[in-house]
Structures are given as C-alpha cells and as structure tokens.
C-alpha cells in the first residue's frame with residue numbers, strides 16, 4: 001500500500017518503535033516562546049539537564065509584547081518578567097533568540113516560515129497549539145504542552161502514538177472575494193470543532209493547490225480548531241519558490257539537493273487515509289462566526305441559528321449559551337450586524353498578503369465613526385515590508401491604527417483587549433468566551449471582511465464591494 | 468511524579484460541551500513563571516462574577532461539591548490552546564481525574580504528563596454518571612486504574628474504560644518520561660549521526 005505525506009515523514013523520524021507502544025519521534029525544529037517555556041527551563045535546571053540540541057531550538061517573544069509605537073515600556077511586571085526570563089534562559093542554554101530588538105521578532109508561527117527555519121519534511125514542535133501553521137510547507141508540525149517542551153529540550157525527541165490520517169479535499173475554484181480564511185472556517189463549520197480529533201489532516205485538491213503559500217498557512221493554522229493534531233499540505237513548486245533564498249533555508253546547490261529530497265515526500269497515488277472528506281470550492285461564501293467556538297460559523301448571507309433547531313440537547317444548550325454570551329437573537333442576519341472593534345492580525349492572518357488584501361478595501365475610505373480598528377503585522381519583517389509598499393499610509397489615512405508586531409488582541413495578554421460587551425470583527429482564530437477580553441464578543445472573519453466591516457461599521461458581503 | 472492507582476472522590480459536574488482551555492484558565496494567569504498556585508484562576512470567568520464575588524450558580528462553588536477530586540464533563544473537553552496551565556490549575560484545585568465522552572488531544576496528553584487521569588466513556592455512560600451525581604449531589608465516584616473501571620462509589624454499575632497500556636503504566640508507576648527517554652540516548656545519537664546532513 002502506498003504512503004501518505006504523513007507516513008513518510010513519520011517513518012523518517014522514528015528513533016524507536018515497538019508494537020503497542022508510542023514511537024520515539026525525533027524533532028528537527030523546536031520553537032519556543034515566553035509563555036509556555038519558563039516552567040520547562042526551570043525543571044530542566046532543577047534536574048541538572050542541558051538542552052540537547054540548542055542549534056535546533058529557536059525562541060522569540062510574541063504573546064506578551066506591547067504593540068504600541070516604539071520605544072515601548074512593558075507596563076505589566078508579570079509580562080516583563082516572562083520576557084526577561086526567556087532571555088535569561090536562552091543565554092544560559094545557548095538558544096538563538098529573536099528578542100524585542102531583533103528585526104526578526106514576531107509571532108512564532110509567522111517568523112518560522114519567514115526565516116526559512118520551517119522546511120518540508122521536518123518534524124516541528126512548539127508549546128503552542130497553532131504550530132500546525134508550519135504544515136503549509138509540508139512539515140509535520142504540532143503543538144505540545146510545557147512538560148513536552150521540557151522533554152524536547154532535554155532529548156530532542158517525543159513519545160508519540162501514531163495519529164490517524166484524514167484527507168480533506170477541496171476541488172474547484174474559490175469565488176472572487178472568498179479567501180483561504182473562509183475556506184478553513186467553512187471546513188470547521190462542516191466537520192465541527194472535534195471533527196479531526198486524533199487526526200493529522202492533509203489538505204488536497206485543486207482549490208488547495210491553487211492557494212499561495214501564505215494562504216496555505218492560514219488553512220493549516222486553524223487545523224487545531226477542528227481538533228486536528230496537525231494539518232499539512234504536500235510541498236510543490238510554490239513551496240520551493242517561496243523558500244528559496246530565505247536566510248535559514250539551504251543555499252545554492254544544497255537547496256537543489258534538498259528540493260530533490262522534498263519532491264519524494266508527496267503522498268503515493270494509492271496511499272490510504274483513515275478518513276476522507278471532500279468539498280467544492282464554489283459552494284463557499286465569505287464566512288462569519290456567530291458563536292463562541294470556531295465551528296459556530298455561517299456565511300455572510302446567513303442568519304444567527306435558532307437553538308431549537310438542534311436535536312442534540314448538548315448542542316442545543318451550547319448554542320443557547322453562545323447566543324446569550326454573544327448578545328444575539330435567533331434569525332438575525334449577519335450582514336448588517338454592527339461592530340465596535342476590528343482586529344487585523346494573529347498567526348492566522350497577519351502576513352503581507354493579508355495586509356495587502358485588507359488595504360485594498362481600506363484604500364481611499366474611512367473607518368466608520370465609533371469603530372476602533374487596528375492592524376497588527378505578524379512580524380517586524382512583515383511590518384517593514386508593508387511599510388515599503390506604503391500599506392501603513394493607506395491604513396493610517398483610513399483611520400486604522402498601525403501597530404508593532406505580536407499576538408496582540410488575538411488573546412489579549414498585552415494591553416490590547418476588548419471591553420465587556422464590545423463586538424469585534426477579528427481575523428484571528430478563536431472566538432472563545434473572553435478570549436479577546438472578558439465579555440468581549442468576537443466574530444471570526446477574513447482580512448477582507450474585517451477591513452470592509454471597519455469601513456461600513458457593520459458586516460458586509462465583500463463579494464458586493466468594489467475594491 | 469506521584470503514581471495514580473485508585474481514586475474515590477466527589478465528582479463535580481460541568482455540563483457544557485467544548486470547554487476550552489481559555490475558559491479553564493484565562494490568559495491573565497498564564498503570566499506566571501511557576502506551575503503552582505494556579506487553582507485560584509481555574510474557570511475564573513465562570514467562577515467569579517464581574518464584581519469579584521463567587522458565582523453561587525457555578526458547580527465548583529457549590530458546597531456539596533467542595534473538595535471534589537473528579538470533574539465530569541462533556542465532549543471535546545480541553546479544546547483550544549495547548550496551555551498546560553489548564554491541567555496545572557485543575558490539579559492545584561484538587562482534581563486528579565476527569566471523565567468525558569472525548570478530550571482534545573493536547574489537553575489529554577498534558578493531563579497524563581501531570582499524573583492526572585482523563586477517562587473517555589461513551590456518551591450514554593457519561594450521561595448516567597451526570598444523572599447519578601445530580602440525583603445525589605456530593606456523591607463519590609470511584610476509579611480503579613489497574614482494572615480500568617469507574618462508577619459510583621460503594622456499589623452500582625461499573626464502566627470499563629480504555630487507556631493505552633504504556634500510558635497506564637506511566638501513571639501507575641509515576642514514571643518520569645524524560646528519564647525513560649534518556650535510557651535510549653544511544654539510539655538517539657545514532658539516529659542523529661545517520662541523518663547528519665539533513
């Protein structure tokens with residue numbers, strides 16, 4: 001029987017596997033940030049252990065960092081302490097750190113691919129659930145907890161039970177105005193937030209192949225929102241073209257040799273998956289979430305559902321609680337729903353192409369009165385590149401705040417948060433209760449939908465909007 | 468790590484599906500550089516009203532569930548963020564085992580890493596435990612990991628649960644996973660040299 005992309009990477013990284021036990025898997029790249037690592041380093045130190053492969057370990061600061069104009073001061077002493085502790089740990093253990101002063105600082109899942117650290121065929125882990133982002137380049141990348149961070153620091157390996165494989169095929173063409181974000185929100189709406197639990201997802205089909213690398217990252221990023229262990233897309237010409245010349249990618253002849261290796265990773269035609277689902281791209285419209293998990297989503301032409309339509313009592317109760325929290329009534333059309341805040345950013349949608357798309361909707365227009373809108377580039381590189389192209393001027397002229405890079409209002413560990421009751425159009429990945437601030441109400445959308453909502457003051461169907 | 472063998476404890480019911488780790492331990496508590504003391508942040512936004520007083524409606528605040536050691540939950544418990552602060556907070560609060568129809572993968576692993584037992588049971592069996600606990604709030608549930616059984620304490624129907632043999636052994640023996648891996652240091656080194664250049 002043929003092998004899937006996942007099977008091939010898994011088999012190349014098995015250090016040890018016995019029947020009935022988890023495999024000991026070698027980890028090629030370990031990414032570290034300030035929030036989920038301090039306890040791991042502390043335990044390592046307490047046990048007198050060292051970092052086995054500091055040269056395979058890279059760190060940055062993203063979750064806590066302020067996004068105010070530089071030079072900034074970190075006001076919260078606890079945030080400041082986490083950042084200091086990470087710097088001290090990296091010094092002590094010899095780990096490369098892209099700190100606040102580095103031109104490469106940014107959200108860990110933005111800078112990995114940007115620097116060329118992320119490469120096809122690699123196993124990649126990070127103490128962060130959105131590590132699946134890196135799967136867009138054909139890597140097996142997944143999030144781990146802090147004890148596992150410690151384990152990888154000490155051994156460069158992890159015990160892993162072989163996950164199931166799930167193929168999600170999307171054929172056809174995405175309509176104009178429908179983005180990669182809409183595609184993944186639609187998929188999660190269809191299969192549910194537990195739809196891929198225990199599985200590594202491989203995205204395939206003509207609509208997936210047609211996505212740019214940054215769009216593929218958006219799709220893989222949200223695999224965890226369907227419960228997926230990881231999400232990946234087989235590398236192809238677009239992957240190699242994107243990677244070529246990046247500082248940490250192989251250079252010159254070594255790059256060509258690497259491509260030859262990577263070419264062999266694609267799944268065999270007769271490979272079998274444990275599960276397969278398929279969708280048509282033409283059926284997808286711009287999406288807006290209405291509830292408190294990313295599976296509670298509908299198209300912009302839809303309405304807020306009525307909980308009484310759910311047969312399963314647990315699902316009905318979830319919908320009731322979600323509507324109560326979101327302050328929404330059944331039957332309310334999403335189109336026209338007024339918003340207070342707009343957040344364009346996060347590891348899902350803060351790359352250059354996301355900002356370019358948003359800027360097309362903002363250009364020459366003004367943010368609606370009473371709406372506060374912010375744009376937070378995913379990394380300092382993205383910010384610099386965007387400024388080179390004048391995007392900052394477009395956003396500023398339209399009344400958006402143009403900020404420094406970091407996770408920002410995706411989770412509000414820094415001062416960027418919603419006030420109770422505020423309704424936000426957000427390009428991030430989680431609309432959980434309180435995620436962006438206690439009692440804040442998050443609607444997940446694409447960068448185009450967020451930018452257009454900022455201008456209109458309410459959700460609009462971007463397919464009808466000139467840009 | 469402290470071994471886990473048997474547990475008889477009050478079970479507190481949390482009747483919601485898809486409870487995410489942002490809810491289990493909100494972001495403001497992730498700024499700690501310690502593992503300990505997170506119990507006070509557990510389910511913070513549900514446990515406390517906006518004025519800071521305890522929400523009397525929330526199960527974990529109800530006197531009949533005081534001292535609970537088991538959390539009864541619905542499907543996809545622990546979804547979302549990978550934060551291990553979630554099991555740390557539950558453990559700090561006194562929870563050693565959780566029972567639900569399904570758990571998110573990373574959360575499930577994180578529990579095991581902390582000597583906590585996540586038990587998956589079919590939906591109807593979880594339902595019957597919810598009924599048993601709501602019929603007699605404060606009732607205890609007993610768990611026997613060796614025999615892989617769980618049910619109301621002191622008689623009544625016992626349910627069998629599945630757990631991977633390796634994970635079971637790690638819990639029973641309270642094994643340190645890193646020490647276990649370091650026993651294979653030679654294999655790791657030879658793997659590294661065989662893949663040099665990659």
Ligand code: SF4
Pocket residue numbers: 062063107108109128130346347348406407410411428429
């Ligand atoms: S941007 Fe949001 S989801 Fe992404 S790593 Fe940061 S906090 Fe997590």
